[in-house]
Amino acid sequence: MDDLEKEKQDGLSLGYLMGAIPKRALVGKKYQTPGFGIGAQLFATMSKHIIEKLGPEEGELLIKAAVEEFGQIRGKRIAEKVTGLGKPLSLKNWLIHTDINSSNMQAKTKFEDGDLIANVGGCTFIEAAQDWGLEDYAKIYCKYVDCAIMEGYNPDITLMVNTRHETGDKFCRFQYIVKNENKQE
Numbered sequence: 001m002d003d004l005e006k007e008k009q010d011g012l013s014l015g016y017l018m019g020a021i022p023k024r025a026l027v028g029k030k031y032q033t034p035g036f037g038i039g040a041q042l043f044a045t046m047s048k049h050i051i052e053k054l055g056p057e058e059g060e061l062l063i064k065a066a067v068e069e070f071g072q073i074r075g076k077r078i079a080e081k082v083t084g085l086g087k088p089l090s091l092k093n094w095l096i097h098t099d100i101n102s103s104n105m106q107a108k109t110k111f112e113d114g115d116l117i118a119n120v121g122g123c124t125f126i127e128a129a130q131d132w133g134l135e136d137y138a139k140i141y142c143k144y145v146d147c148a149i150m151e152g153y154n155p156d157i158t159l160m161v162n163t164r165h166e167t168g169d170k171f172c173r174f175q176y177i178v179k180n181e182n183k184q185e
Contacts, residue, residue: 035104037128044134063140068148075152089154114179119171139165
């Protein structure tokens with residue numbers, strides 16, 4: 001008798017379900033969606049429904065407004081945390097107090113003329129959406145969220161983002177500009 005038939009016939013018991021613990025340990029994280037991937041799958045699924053209902057242009061405008069509001073709120077919350085500690089809204093303090101775990105992204109960083117350049121290759125958000133065939137919907141989030149977060153945190157820090165979706169590269173490029181002479185009007 002297989003497990004499903006056993007459950008239907010006998011019901012559940014502590015002893016029966018305890019057998020799942022060592023098997024779960026053997027499986028490890030094999031079937032788990034890493035990082036914020038579940039959020040990506042939810043976001044992309046919702047975006048798909050919105051775009052199917054409203055059409056590509058109106059749907060993306062609605063999603064853009066929501067993503068930018070979400071990003072602004074995240075940035076403002078980080079700013080409140082930093083200023084609450086009596087610290088300035090520097091990029092360094094944003095890196096220290098940001099609200100997302102860096103294990104969600106694999107970044108290679110470098111500095112160019114005082115700017116921080118982060119090329120993000122592995123990203124649990126986009127990878128999880130790809131697993132469900134929803135990358136086209138997830139990339140809407142990528143297109144708008146990061147600049148909105150920085151705007152909410154400190155609008156004096158300029159963030160230029162070139163996503164992999166726009167460039168065809170295998171990474172997204174984030175350029176953080178804080179040096180006054182590097183900012184373009």
